[in-house]
Amino acid sequence: MHEEDILKLTYEEALKKLEEIVEKMENEEFSLDESLRHFEEGMKITRHCRKLLTEAEFKVEQILQNGELEEFIEAEEA
Secondary structure (H helix, E strand, O other): OOHHHHHHOHHHHHHHHHHHHHHHHHOOOOOOHHHHHHHHHHHHHHHHHHHHHHHHHHHHHHHHHHHHHHHHHHHHHH
């Protein structure tokens, strides 16, 4: 999977792809080169997941700091 394709994945899609890679590596026999290629792809996907989580965490912090979350909750309760 190319870097550009990885960057287009949602968090859920990326996790699914990681699970597929892990399953393949656990259940199939690969040459050293193939194993390294799968490992490298998994690491790229992992970095993408971390980036998406960091961005989501930042958004949550911004919402909490701006009080928008409290306003949203109050509006739902009304």
